[in-house]
């Protein structure tokens with residue numbers, strides 16, 4: 001009789017390449033990371049999300065072996081990040097902040113410098129082509145635009161043919177077009193079977209790129225799952241958004257409308273979390289009519305990761 005194969009996602013049985021267990025980091029009496037555990041498999045992108053100071057960079061640098069944990073350990077491709085740091089260094093790619101490069105170096109020189117650290121580096125010409133930097137090869141890197149610098153940082157991370165990539169805020173400061181272009185590059189790297197851990201402040205980035213996300217706040221993991229699972233589990237039933245037209249909104253009054261479970265203001269829009277969209281919208285319409293509010297651009301949508309973060313912490317991610 002033929003064996004019955006259970007349906008699993010393509011990455012479900014892929015090798016675990018990042019395996020962090022119980023990482024703790026303290027500075028003095030302050031615990032900045034409190035028992036951080038995470039596994040990332042080949043061909044998977046996992047996002048680490050959290051506000052400023054949540055502990056994202058600390059977690060990443062502990063996993064890379066750049067900082068020493070007070071407890072816990074991390075294995076990269078089976079090697080201990082601290083005790084086998086040499087083996088680990090040859091298997092990870094880290095998107096460096098370009099500011100750590102020598103000012104006068106040209107793009108080509110930067111790539112050649114990093115290539116010299118590896119036995120079998122990706123040829124600089126290939127990386128220039130892959131990242132659309134061929135015309136900038138002889139430009140000093142500090143003359144590059146923000147988006148070009150981020151691409152160079154990613155090219156540098158790939159020189160040693162790493163199976164594991166750590167990308168700390170890879171698209172911060174980029175315009176939407178440059179961000180989307182970089183997203184395509186990162187998705188391509190996943191297709192090649194690499195394990196990718198990225199940190200981000202952007203919820204749309206996490207929703208677009210990540211197979212799973214981990215939400216970190218004050219050094220603790222608050223929730224973990226696919227963006228969709230998290231929205232279903234922790235998010236509101238739905239959110240109602242409206243344009244305030246710049247007029248100050250009475251958030252306290254809006255919070256008292258039927259079925260509303262949370263309210264926030266974001267970029268001249270009010271966002272109401274609701275357990276019952278029709279009830280909230282009807283009451284909102286009456287509220288607006290009584291006060292002659294325009295109620296322009298009213299929208300009902302399903303929960304996003306932003307809403308999840310708000311529901312979990314009562315705060316906005318970028319506060």
Ligand SMILES: Nc1ncnc2c1ncn2[C@@H]1O[C@H](COP(=O)(O)OP(=O)(O)OP(=O)(O)O)[C@@H](O)[C@H]1O
Pocket residue numbers: 027032050051052053054055056057058059
């Ligand atoms: N070397 C250090 N000495 C003392 N405190 C530190 C040190 N490094 C980090 N911290 C503290 O640890 C906390 C977490 O910092 P971390 O850089 O990991 O946050 P983050 O989530 O990466 O934030 P951001 O989004 O701003 O990059 C912060 O409160 C920070 O001040």
Ligand SMILES: [Mg+2]
Pocket residue numbers: 056057058168
């Ligand atoms: Mg950081």
